[in-house]
Amino acid sequence: MVTATEAKKITVEIQRQDTPDSEPYWEAFEVNYRPNMNVISALMEIRQNPVNKDGKATKPVTWDMNCLEEVCGACSMVINGRPMQSCSALVDKLEQPIKLAPMRTFPVVRDLQVDRTRMFDSLKRVKAWVPIDGSYDLGEGPRMPERKRQWAYELSKCMTCGVCLEACPNVNDKSNFMGPAPLSQVRLFNAHPTGAMNKDERLNAIMGEGGIANCGNSQNCVVACPKGIPLTTSIAALNRDTTVQMFRNFFGSDYMVDN
Amino acid sequence: MAKNNEFLWRRLHSLLGIIPVGLFLTQHLIVNHFATKGVDAFNEAAHFMESLPFRYALEIFVIFLPLMFHAFYGIYIAFTAKNNTQRFSTFRNWMFVAQRITGIFLVIFIAWHVYETRWQVAIGADKADFNMMADILGNPWMFGFYVAGVLAATFHLANGIWSFLVSWGITQSAASQRVATYVTLGIFVALSVVGIRALLAFVV
């Protein structure tokens, strides 16, 4: 006997790509509907039984995932035209058929899996950390006001998921813009009382190639960010900081590390 | 080039959009507005502008070179964007695209406008006065072209002021950026009224 829920099927159309250099193509799949499904559970169904809508056996679909609770950022893809996390994208809330495509701002590894190395390289370039390593114990750093910590916590939620880069019209193969996420991390680490000891280094890094000046204020990033990070406020605030840094670099004295 | 000067070039592009190009545009539209006060008033104002001391130096350093830099770097910036209003149809994303489209249209419009007026005067083929403009604008196609040119310029300047305020870190909070949207919308409307009234004065 077939109940109503068992009979219900959803269609998932996937833009696939076999190798980093091969041509992408679309393939449709039918998946048995279960209540409260997310896109990843639909993908897992397909992986269990890699047969496409036409009944033909095909290669299992590849994608990235890790935390399954929207904190790691690995599972981002373009779902019905919008970049987002597939683990928190609920099937019930999506228009049918569900269309999945990789975030093409990044090099595609295979199918829905992309290589976000450029984001991690940017984080290295802008020194998105607090340097405390040394040969002896430096002791406690300056205290951070509690309300500032709470505010900074919001910026620290960035999971390098790449959605804001995918959303930005100025991040593409014609430009070398690093995108909003690493910029906002500069604001986070410059706000940290110990991190601020190196703030001129971070500001000078984002005044370099592919840096903050490439922002054209389309403000898509702040709309797209799943973590609600105030990216455009971060960018505007850093615009002011880099303006000051620019004058300082030219007119300032020989000492300007932490003043 | 060991050092990357992109930051400085972009800030210069942003600054030149306001000073002097934006100021010149405002001044230009206001002087043209004398056309609403009659033929003599316009000719007098045009003559005053023509007889400013150091006229050629002013034209080259305050108008021509800054505009050329802003325009050519602007074309480069416009073509490095991959517009995506289909995915993100928010107001700001549309403004982003509109800033680029009006910029590219302005290159065409300004090139034609300068050729038809300033260049013709320079080679002695015409005289910069009310009649010259009345002749040009008497053609309904040209009139439409000039209306589009004025609106593109006023929009581009007004929206440019909005993004200038962000680019230099003056408006940071979402609230201040929202207020700036309304203020610059007001600037767009005001400058457009001044510009279009002047155009109408040549034809009615």
Ligand code: HEM
């Ligand atoms: C009537 C003459 C013009 C005026 C008054 C003007 C003014 C401005 C202003 C004030 C800005 C804002 C700068 C910022 O975002 O910080 C701007 C931006 C821009 N202008 Fe112009 N502009 C003019 C002509 C042009 C032309 C001919 C182009 C050629 C395409 C152009 C392309 C651009 C572009 C692409 C931007 C955006 C830059 C960015 O967001 O990074 N503009 N303009």
Ligand code: SF4
């Ligand atoms: S800022 Fe938001 S959208 Fe961008 S990478 Fe971080 S979490 Fe993702």
Ligand code: FES
């Ligand atoms: S799997 Fe970690 S964010 Fe989706």
